[in-house]
Structures are given as structure tokens and as C-alpha cells.
Amino acid sequence: MVTINDVAQHAGVAASTVSYVLSGKRTISETTRARVMASIRTLGFHPHAGARALASNKANVIALALPFRQGMHLPVLMQFATAVVTAARAADHDVLLLTADEGAAGVRRIANSAMVDGLILMDVETHDPRVPTLRELDRPSVLIGLPASADGLTCIDLDFTGAGELCVNHLAGLGHKRVALLGAPQAVYDRDTGFARRTRDGVLTAARSLNVHAVARPCEPTYAAVLRELTALPNVTGLIVHNEAAVDHALTALRTLGRRIPDDVSVVAICPDEVAERATPELTSVPIPATEVGQRAVELLMSKLDGNTTASVTLLTPRLTVRSSTGPA
Amino acid sequence: MVTINDVAQHAGVAASTVSYVLSGKRTISETTRARVMASIRTLGFHPHAGARALASNKANVIALALPFRQGMHLPVLMQFATAVVTAARAADHDVLLLTADEGAAGVRRIANSAMVDGLILMDVETHDPRVPTLRELDRPSVLIGLPASADGLTCIDLDFTGAGELCVNHLAGLGHKRVALLGAPQAVYDRDTGFARRTRDGVLTAARSLNVHAVARPCEPTYAAVLRELTALPNVTGLIVHNEAAVDHALTALRTLGRRIPDDVSVVAICPDEVAERATPELTSVPIPATEVGQRAVELLMSKLDGNTTASVTLLTPRLTVRSSTGPA
DNA sequence: GCCGATCGTCGAAGCGCTTCAACAATGGGT
């Protein structure tokens, strides 16, 4: 292994000088800097992460706690993860992967071992058992999702209530009077996962204020279940689907029931653009801005690591893209 | 922060004794061990990962390089990842997440900084640019997938050739004489990704030796593309689908074309059980044993970290589960 | 032409842990 001393010797300077060249925490003459950099390159020097963490009290690593739970749509999760890793790397940090298995204990272990400087928790539930642990730990952290109380925490998420409202507004604007929300599986509501409920609340609230009749139905993502639900809702002319795995099934089921899109029923989905664009017909949709959420989460965390305080809750404004699955009532 | 010295003082022993209690590398009397453990618990001591890495020259962290590329089925990727993290934790290691963005440079950086003890690369292509880097780095590593040459490497994967053969054998055994493989998007073959080609080869080889007529078609996972392909194959009575995102589309398309499953056409899919079971009808399938591959990959890596040598290629035997989508010709 | 500031560099201390050599205290074997 090539150490900072090897570099120093090769460049004819002190080890501390090499360190300062690398960190920029002291002014270094241009000539020295160039000489050191050259030595670093020829020797192929990479600082030892452990030594660095020990001496500087910073690991330059953040933890990402992914849930891997049933009912979450995995591609979106991956988008989050990719965005987080990419953004973290841009800020010179690496990402340690944590799964739900270890739960609160894992969070505690990682934080106490000084292995990470901060953490990002994904898919936070309304009553998430990891949140109390996080509070007592006082390591900088960012939550994706909204727990019951965000006091003293930093949370970020899509404004799902707003997304639900947006869908209803769009349909109401087209003249639809009877709409339905095809939601997540019952298990997701039972688990108290915020985003599913918030969407439902948004839909119902907006419908009430616009004098639109709305029903919200949980739904398993199987063709049979979707068909059953849609068969039971013959009068609905506007359908909001907030369940990615059920989107294709819903389209097939409507086709089977002889209901044309958008002539007989307008469909708007809350799902990634990718899913909306691949469907036939292409779906009017409110995308979940996974990449943006991931990036913002990292930004917030880095800001906290720099000692800044941040807003306790950041809600991203939902946007609706009109495609060919919605039309006048 | 509570250090090993705090623990030592609290327990009335030397710091080295605490270290030996933790590592078990020296015999310690039961009474001392108990006293030390008690102190550790009361003080809430967690060893500093950086210090440990520095002193012992082991980070107890492995890197997992995920591709996040188009054409990979993400839920399977997540299964891999979960299995890897879980297995690694069981072996007292954490997992650092690497994405494809950084490519070979990322692999080099991580390895040289002593941040990880070994690496697992997922979705390795036939001519993967990371492989040469890995070779010169000489850190223990395990590849999931098969590069052109596995010499001196440790690779593990499902035997996709065998999976293709297995599907054809099953269909031929039911009396089918004309079969088709609906494969991955063209881009995946172009990229020289091994698994797609190996499946195709297995299908074609088995068909030839069983005197079955077979065609293999790449396919985009859109309803329109799938419908087009299936319309162009009116005589086929056995369909093999190796493209998870296209599975549902294929079933819908067959239904639309008025071809009943399994009466008119038998369908066998190479996909996770989850997808096969959710489909209507439930699909005869060859699952990709993501969890097992992940576990085995970690086992192999741990073995290498312990200084053992391992087989250069491990291929897992595919298994076919018969469900209701296949029947006699 | 002298003094204080500024700039660039250095040496040494120390981060928290592991591990090695060494030593004290036992416990048979003879």
C-alpha cells in the first residue's frame, strides 16, 4: 500500500503538506501543489479511508436505509437509490446500504460505530420504529416520507395530498362527476404508510369541495382483484390509479369490460413516467419525482453535515402531465 | 464518544483485554469476559469502525456494484441486493453501494482506499470494462454473471443455458413441435449481456436435438411490440417468455388474438415466482433464484476473504415449476 | 533598513483500535 508518507518522500515535502494539498485547508504554493499532485498520480496514492475517518472524525459515508417491503414499487425505489448514490458521490461521500431487517438496531449500530456521518431513511411510515432511535442518536439524518411528528427532524416527500387533489381537479375540469381512486393494497393502509392515505385524503377532500362524487378502494395488484373492483364501479367516468403494479391490469380490465379510454372512462395514474408512457394508451399521470427527492434528500443531509439547520418538512409540488388517457366527460 | 479505554477502565482491565474479549483471538476467563461485556453494555460501547480498519487492516465492509441499467428487471435486482446485505450482515460485514456511473474508476477508488475488503459485481456483461480493473486490483471479488473469460475470477450465475433447455424439454415432452422464445429487448443482446444469449442458445440447442422447430425473437416490453411479435407467430404452440416486463403483455395479447392458454398455446416464463403466480392463469416458470445467488455470492466472497480459493464458475441448476399455463399440444 | 504581518512548510501529537512480546499465575508431571 502506498501511504501519504511515500508521496511526501517522493515529492520531497512533509506528509502534512500532502495532506494540505489534498484538503485545501492551508495555502500551498502552486509549484509545491503541482509536484505533490504529480507524485500522487505516479504512485497511485489513495488515502486510507479508515485512517482518514479516525483522524478527522468524518467517514465521508452516509447510510441509506431501504425498506424492501411488500407494496413498495421497486423500480421507484431503485430510482431513489440511484439518485442518492449519485448525489452523494458528487458531494464526495459513499453510501452504505442498510435494509429493514436490522431496523432500529442497525441504525444505532452504524451510527455509533462512526461508520457514517449521517443517514437517509426511506419509506418512513407514520409510526416508524426507527424514528425514536434516530432522535436519541443525534446524528444528522433525512427522512423520505412523513412520520407522525416531524419535530426536530428533516423530512422530504412528494405532496401526495396535493397529488390526489391535482388528479381530481383535472378530472373535474373535464366535467367528470363520478370518480374513483384505485389505491394501494389494504396492507399498505393498515401499515399506516403515509403516502397512500395522504393521496386518498387529497382525492376525497378535493372531490368534496368540487362537488364530485368519489370513492376510494384499496386494491391488490392482481388482474382478478382489479377486474372485480372495476366491475363494481360501473358508473365511474374518471379513474385515478395509485398502484403501479395494477396500472396495466386496470387498462386490460376496462378493455375487457368494453369501456373505452378515454371515451367512456378517463384514467389518470400516479406512477413513474416510464410506466405511464409504456401503457396503451399513454396515460395522463402525476409522476413520483424519485430522482429529485433523492437528490434533495442528499442536499439536505449535506447541509446538515455542514452544521446548517434545515426546514423540518419539505414537500415537493406534484405536476400532472396530460397524455391521451383523459378526455371530456 | 465511548472508547475501548473507557470500557477497560470501567471493567478494571487493560484495553487489550477488552479487544480480545471482542475478537475472541485469545482465551479470556469467564469472569473477566462477563465483567467486560457488562461494562460494554452499560456504557453502550461500539468500536470505531475507522480505528478498527486502520489497526486490523480489515474494514468489515464489502462493496456491491449494482448496474441500474435499462433492461434489467428491477425487482430481481432488489432481491439480489437484499440477499447480499442480509448474508453479509450475518457474516458481520456491511455493504457499500456502488452504481454503474463510476464504473471501473469507482471500483478502483473503493478498493484502494481500503474502504472495503472485497467486492461483488452484479450484472456482469460478457465484455465488462470493470473486469480488467478487478484483475489488476487483486482484491477478493465475486462476479454475478459470466464474463468472456472467468480465468482467475470467481463467478456465479443461474445456468441460463440449462434454463432454456429445460423450458424446451418441458414443452417438447408435452408434444409441442413449434416453439418460440420471446426474449429481452434487442439492446440487451447488443450489449453482449450473457444471460440473454445463453438462454437463447439453450433454447435453440435443445430444440435442434429434440427435433422441435424454434424461433427466438428479441422483444421490447410494450404491449404493441409484444402483440406484433405474437401476431407474426401464428403457428407456435409453445411460448417461452424471458422478459419479465413483457409477461403480462404477452398474456393479454394472446387473449386478444383469441388464443387460449394452455389449450391453444402453452406458455412458460423465466421470471420470479412472484410474477408467475400473480399472472392469470398462473404460469409454469423457471424462477431466477436471486436470493440464493446473492447468498452464495457472499459465501464465496467470505471464503476468499478467509484465504481460500474457490471454483472459478458456479452455475446454479435451474428448476421448472409446473403451473396451469402449459398443457399437451 | 527595521518591524510586524502574511505565506508556505514542517514536525509532532494523537485519533481508537489491534496485536505482539512479555510476564504473572496457575497446574500438572516427575
Next chain:
DNA sequence: ACCCATTGTTGAAGCGCTTCGACGATCGGC
């Protein structure tokens, strides 16, 4: 009763890096 092994514990060295205080050199101001 003596010696040698074994067992249990210790102190100290050192892993590779950052950072602090110090020091010589350069420079502008009077």
C-alpha cells in the same frame, strides 16, 4: 519440591491520516 506448559492478562508499538503550533522566508509600510 522443582520445572515446564499452559492460561490469562498487560503495556506498548504502530496502523495512516489530520491538525495544531511553530518557524523561516518574503514583503510592504514607515
